[in-house]
Amino acid sequence: xxxxxxxxxxxxxxxxxxxxxxxxxxxxxxxxxxxxxxxxxxxxxxxxxxxxxxxxxxxxxxxxxxxxxxxxxxxxxxxxxxxxxxxxxxxxxxxxxxxxxxxxxxxxxxxxxxxxxxxxxxxxxxxxxxxxxxxxx
Amino acid sequence: xxxxxxxxxxxxxxxxxxxxxxxxxxxxxxxxxxxxxxxxxxxxxxxxxxxxxxxxxxxxxxxxxxxxxxxxxxxxxxxxxxxxxxxxxxxxxxxxxxxxxxxxxxxxxxxxxxxxxxxxxxxxxxxxxxxxxxxxxxxxxxxxxxxxxxxxxxxx
Numbered sequence: 001x002x003x004x005x006x007x008x009x010x011x012x013x014x015x016x017x018x019x020x021x022x023x024x025x026x027x028x029x030x031x032x033x034x035x036x037x038x039x040x041x042x043x044x045x046x047x048x049x050x051x052x053x054x055x056x057x058x059x060x061x062x063x064x065x066x067x068x069x070x071x072x073x074x075x076x077x078x079x080x081x082x083x084x085x086x087x088x089x090x091x092x093x094x095x096x097x098x099x100x101x102x103x104x105x106x107x108x109x110x111x112x113x114x115x116x117x118x119x120x121x122x123x124x125x126x127x128x129x130x131x132x133x134x135x136x137x
Numbered sequence: 138x139x140x141x142x143x144x145x146x147x148x149x150x151x152x153x154x155x156x157x158x159x160x161x162x163x164x165x166x167x168x169x170x171x172x173x174x175x176x177x178x179x180x181x182x183x184x185x186x187x188x189x190x191x192x193x194x195x196x197x198x199x200x201x202x203x204x205x206x207x208x209x210x211x212x213x214x215x216x217x218x219x220x221x222x223x224x225x226x227x228x229x230x231x232x233x234x235x236x237x238x239x240x241x242x243x244x245x246x247x248x249x250x251x252x253x254x255x256x257x258x259x260x261x262x263x264x265x266x267x268x269x270x271x272x273x274x275x276x277x278x279x280x281x282x283x284x285x286x287x288x289x290x291x292x293x
Contacts (some may be wrong), residue, residue, distance in 0.1 A: 007159045008166060027161065046158050064158055065165035082166050091163055098169035118173040 011114050013080045017060045027066045035115040
């Protein structure tokens with residue numbers, strides 16, 4: 001089978017940001033703790049992470065199809081979820097939840113959001129932007 | 138001496154790890170998504186289809202069980218049981234010792250002889266007629282076979 005040289009098809013999260021991810025929790029690995037940085041970096045979770053992930057500035061969080069993030073608060077500019085997340089999700093720019101994702105918790109976004117019809121979500125979805133802003137229609 | 142191993146660029150390693158993870162993500166995500174779609178359609182339409190197919194299948198099965206029996210009963214031929222004939226009639230060819238050629242109604246005073254006895258040298262009625270008790274000098278009378286005259290020797 002041919003190795004894919006590009007990440008999964010995204011609609012909102014830029015592909016180059018997923019390609020620039022520099023931190024990886026591999027499948028089968030269990031990380032118990034929080035991940036925090038003030039730089040515009042990226043992290044991909046294919047294993048299990050029990051803790052928070054927060055980027056003070058920028059940041060890209062990619063939860064892979066085999067990834068599981070529990071008891072967490074995810075906070076970044078771009079959040080792309082393909083696996084399972086139990087906790088709160090805060091996306092400052094774009095939030096994308098694919099058809100293979102499972103989200104148990106609340107999600108909030110400031111700009112754009114996309115949820116696949118087959119995504120499984122149990123929680124609240126909140127738009128934190130200006131309701132009467134330029135995009136009003 | 139062993140040659141120094143090339144140092145793998147961290148960026149190359151990172152990209153290779155990412156490509157492998159993307160390949161795995163693609164495979165797992167597609168399978169999971171397809172499974173969810175399938176369960177969705179089965180739950181939405183499968184129940185209705187099942188509720189329609191199950192009674193129809195039951196009716197078809199019952200029909201298949203009953204129809205062959207009805208077809209057999211209609212086409213079965215009627216069997217008539219008749220009594221076998223007592224002896225062959227005079228017009229019949231005596232050489233044919235088959236019991237099946239005997240007339241249906243038995244003739245009076247006739248005793249049926251086995252087919253083998255009829256065929257063994259007694260298939261010639263002219264010889265059998267000569268064995269009948271008749272005076273040799275009597276004028277020749279036209280041969281008339283009556284049921285009382287047996288063309289075959291009497292059984293002991």
